[in-house]
Amino acid sequence: MNKPERRPRISREQQKALRFEELTNAAWTLFCEKGYESLTIDEVAEYAGYSRMPIYSLFGDKQNLFFHVWKKISLELMGILLKGCKEGATLNENLRQLAENLLQDQANKDSHGASIFYVVQSIGISRPDIQEKLRDLAEIHLQGIKTMISYSALEPGQTLRSDPEIIALNLIAMINGSSTVEFQTRRHFQDADYLHTLYKAMALN
Template sequence: MDSAGWAYAVTVPRAIADVQTPGRRRRSEGKKAAILDAAETLFITEGYERTSVDAVAARAQVSKRTVYDHFGDKETVFLRVLERVSDALVSTVRAAIDEELTVGRDLREALTAFGHRIVNQTFPSSDYVAFRRLVSQQRSVPRLPETVRDRPERMLEDRFAGLAATGEIRAPDPRLAARHFTALTISLALEMVADQRQQAEAAEAAELSAIITDGVDAFLRAYR
């Protein structure tokens, strides 16, 4: 057999072995999801440093080798969990922008509804608040790239650019306007929720509502 024949004889079985059947692919994806679910719970309850790959594997009911095969190391597992939390926030923000900040709606009403929707749909999930606190308090915790973290703000920037183009707000710099709006409303509400959860207290809905309403009024005084 010539060298080409040997190459064929060697490589074909390997290629066949590497092909994943639909059933095998589903099982693989199921294991990945189980690992991320387990890791998310452990990172929230135990923190980043105290969570081990062994603990993640045990909770996900897979082998430690399986965790490494899918993700490589604990840092990558954490970043993939952060991406899931971030993706959920992006979906919420996108829907809120499209459905609340609509053309022709009273601007104060629209901005207030938008702020309330983000607070009511995002903050009740302990995941977002817990991971934000975890990342902000521990320097050793891996962080997503800024381009990923800033996706919600960039979407709001785009909508504010549209509002500026139609004369509804005066915003020569839509990105700065988006940052100011976020700082006056959502960020303040988030800080209150995070602080109160840390003290095992429940954030009052009336307090959150007041933060959003007052923040919207302050924003409009500056940008109208």
């Protein structure tokens, strides 16, 4: 009789990472169903198959849990926005790719991503520790766009309108602003040509 195959043991750090992932995924799923205010730590823990203690040991409280939910979502979004942007491609081409990626992401999502952004921003107003984490996260996004600008090639006769970091700040502000308007109005009023034209005007002379 063959013995059942033994499952490989995982380290404490791997167990911690797994719990972290499962709890943030559970919090996001329930947030999409119930919103933030009515959702409790106990409900998140039960949905993920844990007691409440791992949430307190990993995150400290509900506010920090939802910061990490937003961090996970926003980093995934940055990966989506920069997908297909290539080192050595022209900045014009990479800005076009950025515009198309943004519209594709918006078309595939509902309003929950924008909702959790506002929830976490509101939490940060009264929580300096979370506000600092939000600044650190914003710096990661800034460096991602700045790096894309820096590794892109310029076409003959083109120059950058400003320092890559300034351009990146302006692009992020434009992306955030347009996303806010679309979230508030529930209307998609942009297309890739429109965004590409705006991005070029902000980045290139």
